[in-house]
Amino acid sequence: MTTIPVNVSGFSGTLEDLARAIEKGDADARSVSVHEVIRACFDELERSGEPGLDEVGGLLAAASALVAAKAKALLPPEPEADEPPGASGEGEGVAEGEGGDNGGEDDGNSALIAHLMEYRIFKEAVEELARRDEAWRLVYLRNSFPSGPRSVRPPEGVSLSDLIQALRRVLEGIPEDEFTALPTDDLSIEEKMDTILIRLRQKGKLVFRELFDGPVITRSEVIAVFLALLELIRLAKAVVRQDAHFGEILILPVVGGSDHGV
C-alpha cells in the first residue's frame, strides 16, 4: 500500500485512490497522464531518501493498477453504461461488496479486459487453495498414499517390443483370415479382457502363448486379444513378466488392481 500523494487536475489523493477513481469513472482517464503521475511518484520516492522494499513494491503495484485502469477506461468503445465490472487492481479488501451491482450490462467487454479480470479473480482463489494445500499436507487420509500416479505400469522385464515380437511369432503360425470381405463376428476387446481376467483368476498366471489357445483362432482375434492384454496392462489389472531373456512371457494378475475410483 502506497501513501504517496498525487495531485493532478481535479484529483488529489494517493496513487491507489487515483487508480480506483479512474476505474469508477470518478476521474477522467483522458485527463490523467500516467507518465507524469508516475514521474512525480518517483520524484517523491527519491526525495524521501532510501525507499524501502515495501514502498517501491507498493508503488509498482499501484502504478500497474493505474495503468490497468487507464487502459480499461480507454479501450472499450462502448458509448453508455461504462461502469467497470468491479474494483481496482492490487489493493487489499477492495473487491468486497462491489460485485453485484452492475446488472450484467458489461458482458461485451473486450476479451483483453476479461482475461485480466479473470486472472485477478483467480489470484484470490489460488491463495486459498495454496493455504489448503499446505494445511491438508498435514492430514493423512486413509489410503491416500501413494497419492502419486495411478498410471501405466510398465511391463516388468518385458518391453513393448518384446511383446510385439511375441505377437508376431503367434501370428506367423496363423494363416491369413479367409473371407475377409464377409462380415465377421464383432470382436469385443472388452470381452477378451474379461476372458483373460477370468483365466488369470483360475490359473494364477498365463504364458503369453496360452492367450491364443482355443479352437480356430483368427488373426483378427489374435490382434483383439493382444489389444485386450495391452489395455489390461494400462489399467494396471495385469502385468507381464519375463524371468529370463528369451524366456516365456508370463501374464500375472494385479491383486487389488481392479478398483479405479477414488
Next chain:
Amino acid sequence: MEYKEARAAIEAMVFASPRPVTAREMGEILGIDPRTADTIVDDLRREYDEEGRGMQIVFVAGGYQMATRPAHADYIARLNVGTRQALSRAALETVAMIAYKQPITRAELETIRGVRVDGVLSTLIERGLVRPVGRKKAPGRPVLYGTTPEFLRWFGLASLDDLPPIEGDAATLPGFRLRSAPRRSSRRGGVERPARG
C-alpha cells in the same frame, strides 16, 4: 438395526474404504436413512474429539473418510510413509483455473495464463488431480480437462461447491462458471478442518 450396531458398522466401513463413503451408500447398506448415517458419523466424530483420538473423520469429495490430525503430521512423516509435495505456484494456478472453468482445453488455459501449461498439466494428471474428461466439439477436437475426486481430497474439499468463492463480477465473464455462494458451515460443521496457514 440397533444404534450401537449401526455405529460400529459405519465406523468399520469408513475405516476400510479407500475412498470417501457417502451417507447414501451407508444408508443403503445398513437399511437406514442417510440422515441417520450422518448423525451417527457426527456422534463418532464427537467421540473421537472428546477422547482426543489420533483419528478424525473428515468429509471430503462427497463422503466420509478416516484421516489423521494435523498435530501428528510430524510423527507420521518420520515413519517414512511418504509425505506429499506441495504444489508449485504454476500448478496451483492451473488447477484452480481447471476447477472453476472445467471442462477446459489446454489452449484456453494457456490463453488465460499467458504461458504454456503442458508440463504443469502432465504433473497434475500424474498426481491424479486432473483428467481428460472429453473432447471439445471444435476443430481439432481438443481434449477437455476437468478435476478428479482426488482433487477434492487433496484440498480437503467436500465438493466443487466448496471451492473458495469467487467474488462479484466473475459471473459477467464469458464462459465463467460462477458457483453459488458456498455452503461453508452446514450441518457438517463438526468436521475438523486443519489449522490454516
